[in-house]
Amino acid sequence: MTPKTRWTIAVLAVVAILIVALVAQLRDDSPSTATQQAPAARDHRDADTVAALAGPRRRANLPACPAAGDGPGSPALSGVVVECAADGSAVDVARALAGRRVLLNLWAYWCAECIAELPAMAEYQQRAGPDVVVVTVHQDENEAAALLRLADLGVRLATLQDDRRKVAAALRVANVMPATVLLRPDGSVAQTLPRAFASAEEIAAAVGDKAW
Numbered sequence: 001m002t003p004k005t006r007w008t009i010a011v012l013a014v015v016a017i018l019i020v021a022l023v024a025q026l027r028d029d030s031p032s033t034a035t036q037q038a039p040a041a042r043d044h045r046d047a048d049t050v051a052a053l054a055g056p057r058r059r060a061n062l063p064a065c066p067a068a069g070d071g072p073g074s075p076a077l078s079g080v081v082v083e084c085a086a087d088g089s090a091v092d093v094a095r096a097l098a099g100r101r102v103l104l105n106l107w108a109y110w111c112a113e114c115i116a117e118l119p120a121m122a123e124y125q126q127r128a129g130p131d132v133v134v135v136t137v138h139q140d141e142n143e144a145a146a147l148l149r150l151a152d153l154g155v156r157l158a159t160l161q162d163d164r165r166k167v168a169a170a171l172r173v174a175n176v177m178p179a180t181v182l183l184r185p186d187g188s189v190a191q192t193l194p195r196a197f198a199s200a201e202e203i204a205a206a207v208g209d210k211a212w
Helices: 003-029 050-060 093-097 112-131 143-153 166-170 200-207
Strands: 081-084 090-092 102-107 133-138 158-161 179-183 189-193
Touching: 050 143, 081 166, 090 093, 093 166, 102 112, 102 166, 112 133, 112 143, 112 200, 143 158, 179 200, 189 200
Parallel strands: 102 133, 133 158
Antiparallel strands: 081 090, 081 158, 102 179, 179 189
């Protein structure tokens, strides 16, 4: 090997070392993909500020959401926190529904069958009395539209605002609306009814007592 060849090889080796060092430095200066966080998902529309929702809430005049009941409630709903449409307060769903027989009605303001069904749900609540708590779960981010829809219908039921379908996902309810879920006092699911009801009588017939 000639001296010139040795010199060329040495220069190339130094260049290679410098390139490797430069690449390593660039990697160190770049944000690690393991520590980067995606922007947090928003739970509300930008338009649904506290001030913007004040009027629709007054019009809807919804009852307060259930307070914490007896026991830990449904294990499936543990850790699920959503908003009470009546006042915007946070609701720990498992605790709020614990110790009660609960009929959960999943709906959205744009769902025609849901809208037709809601007055029947309100009438069923009146007939069932305190033995059953009917809670509606609005599954769309447009909270203002939901409040105005309930106001127009004259339906005053405890309502959870669940933009991300947390409740349905926790209870493994198919992404269909309307859907009704019956929860026993221990939080277990007695029935899931993915259908629309035309009257309080239909609801009562479908619900029955069936180990609920």
